[in-house]
Amino acid sequence: MVHTDMTTRQLLLPVRQEPKGYTLIELLMIVIVISVLSGAFLSTQSSSFVGFTRLKLGAAELSGAMAKARDTAAKNITIDTDCSIVQTVNQSTTNVTTSLSPSNCISTSLLPSAINLRARSGASNLTLNQGAVFTFRSEGMSTNTDATVTDQTIRLSDPRSNIIICINLSIPTAMIRQGLIQQGKTQCDYTAK
């Protein structure tokens, strides 16, 4: 009993310390300082980053809608029938709507739903350089009212991003490609990763 009391008291006595390394408090302080500094740095970059991210989402939505229309045409339109899926991209509203030509040549329930690129991407200031009408027919091929056209391109931009995204549809094989226009450039680069 006596032995136990002595041991406990001995343990509770203040211990003489000689701190030589970093304490947990010091480390936490360093982490906090680094976090504050990096946060301040990122805040200057975030606007552009978020803008480009939203733009990429918008581009993904548009190319996804095009691919869906193309695949619907490939699966549901009989070869050599006069039927095509017409996808319209409205420049001002950024609405992407899909219809049939002639109407009801296949069931309209098969068509992709209408989407709004701004709403879907969250980029409320997303703009398109032009509207477009994409036409998909049997076997997933694409055509254009001007038979000599070999491809169609839409450029998506956002005021917060200095990069522009291009969506390109090749005619007649309906390849959908995504490219970028870097700052200071004018041509779409479809080889950029």
Place this chain on the structure above:
Amino acid sequence: MKIHRRNHRHSRLILSSLVVRELLQSTRPRSGVKDRGLSLIELLVALIISLVLIHAMAHIMVSEVQLTQSFEEHSNIKDATIRVASMMQKEISYASDLSVPASDPTSCGLNDPLVITGPRKMWTIVYGFAAQNPPSGWVGPMTLYRCGPPYNTNGNLNTASGQSVKSVVLDKLAKVSPWDTVINSGDLANLSNSLSRGIKVQFNMTSVRGALKPYVFGARSAINPLYAFGDQVANGSTYLTTAPSACDDGSATSGSTNILNNICYQTVTNHQIIYNNTNQSEIDKRQHFYIAPNPGTLTVVGSPLFEDIVYLPNLKSAYTIQSTASSSAQCTRASCYVISGINEKVYMQNINYLVFPDAQIGI
């Protein structure tokens, strides 16, 4: 009993004090042990371990993303390849002639060309590679071009005013041997290219991760003579809507004996064709030559204006097919000679089709 109970209480007290000591030792330095904190070395070791772990995790995540991208890329390549193959198969099925000449005979100027010629030469489509590869905006290393009439929105070829459009139809073909086009391979190898209507096409694709499994498809132009009017145009003739009567545009002889009426008869059908972008009714005349078993030596001359079809009695493997009796050169429309044993030797001119019981060859 009392003593025992007191001893028990005493031992419980000792136990609890030991627990307290252990707890205190775990949170505070032991008596006499310095509170060192973390030294720089310890921090660096911890940092290195953390970096290694983070690197490993990042590597796994990047690999996962790359795998997804690679899968998506392969899927897109496959989709595009299937669409192009489908388009080519359809165009070839409408064709009256296929060829893979050494150089592009059209103004398209494509290399390694495959030339698809439509009925009556109403259209010509060339697939091949441009001199500059990849063209601007394409990944390459090689891109396949299509040069020919474009498609209308209703899916029909637009042959109006003979306009020809050149466009890239397939990207990411291999730099070396981007495609292989083989006409009448295998047992038909002794026939010249211009005779055959069957083709095997192999796309050799590539991706950022290297070569992909080749995509191979076969296509055949319509053996049905409805689509094959090569003779009329090839011989400089014009589109005809009236048919001569009887099997009298060619000849068939056995020695010096005229056997035309014995082995030949005509069929005349009326069908719709698209000519000059308009739907027209055409009288289609064909001459059918039936070769009897063991007929001896025959000479069959078809009409340069209409379809001439020779029906042979034996399986194709029973025949040697060559240019003339004395020349083993390739059989051509101008001169074709088939031999089966000693009792069947048929020399032919201006014949469009050879029909065996097991095979048909468009010439």
